[in-house]
Amino acid sequence: GDSVTQMEGPVTLSEEAFLTINCTYTATGYPSLFWYVQYPGEGLQLLLKATKADDKGSNKGFEATYRKETTSFHLEKGSVQVSDSAVYFCALIGGGGSYIPTFGRGTSLIVHP
Amino acid sequence: DTGVSQNPRHKITKRGQNVTFRCDPISEHNRLYWYRQTLGQGPEFLTYFQNEAQLEKSRLLSDRFSAERPKGSFSTLEIQRTEQGDSAMYLCASSKTTATNEKLFFGSGTQLSVL
Numbered sequence: 149g150d151s152v153t154q155m156e157g158p159v160t161l162s163e164e165a166f167l168t169i170n171c172t173y174t175a176t177g178y179p180s181l182f183w184y185v186q187y188p189g190e191g192l193q194l195l196l197k198a199t200k201a202d203d204k205g206s207n208k209g210f211e212a213t214y215r216k217e218t219t220s221f222h223l224e225k226g227s228v229q230v231s232d233s234a235v236y237f238c239a240l241i242g243g244g245g246s247y248i249p250t251f252g253r254g255t256s257l258i259v260h261p
Numbered sequence: 262d263t264g265v266s267q268n269p270r271h272k273i274t275k276r277g278q279n280v281t282f283r284c285d286p287i288s289e290h291n292r293l294y295w296y297r298q299t300l301g302q303g304p305e306f307l308t309y310f311q312n313e314a315q316l317e318k319s320r321l322l323s324d325r326f327s328a329e330r331p332k333g334s335f336s337t338l339e340i341q342r343t344e345q346g347d348s349a350m351y352l353c354a355s356s357k358t359t360a361t362n363e364k365l366f367f368g369s370g371t372q373l374s375v376l
């Protein structure tokens with residue numbers, strides 16, 4: 149079945165540092181890929197998405213490129229802020245005709261001033 | 262757009278008791294999902310509805326779990342004879358269409374503690 153693998157956290161950075169959170173996936177067909185973010189005490193919310201190979205999703209300074217050849221969708225941000233501290237989830241939908249969103253285990257990001 | 266609402270936010274129960282959670286999706290959203298999340302893990306799929314029809318249940322879902330979505334609006338998730346292993350955050354999400362690129366809107370979850 150479909151699966152998503154994320155790097156383990158927590159990722160701890162100083163403010164203005166460069167962020168990369170790795171995500172790779174296994175799926176048949178051509179899934180859509182997503183990053184969701186969960187701030188403390190809140191529900192998950194969509195951060196960005198990409199629906200086909202080589203698409204780049206972006207939002208709030210975050211970016212991720214759909215790489216079919218490496219089955220990856222790594223999340224990046226050039227300069228993190230304390231307010232970016234949250235848990236980030238990589239997810240996919242639609243691999244092999246499945247309409248069930250599949251999530252990775254999440255990566256916690258802690259940004260220090 | 263008032264968001265996805267889940268009630269209660271927290272539930273503490275004794276082992277063996279039944280519990281029921283409610284989810285109110287965004288109005289006119291056709292799809293409704295239930296997920297379970299434990300500490301340090303991502304959301305784990307439980308079941309989903311297309312309008313009032315329950316289309317799929319996880320093979321991992323015990324017979325003690327049942328979900329309904331009467332009239333295709335709100336949904337309830339019931340756990341019978343709760344066990345300590347049922348302790349988790351139960352998440353509800355909805356989406357407007359069946360498109361695979363459609364984003365999910367999540368509620369804040371119901372935290373269940375089974376003593």
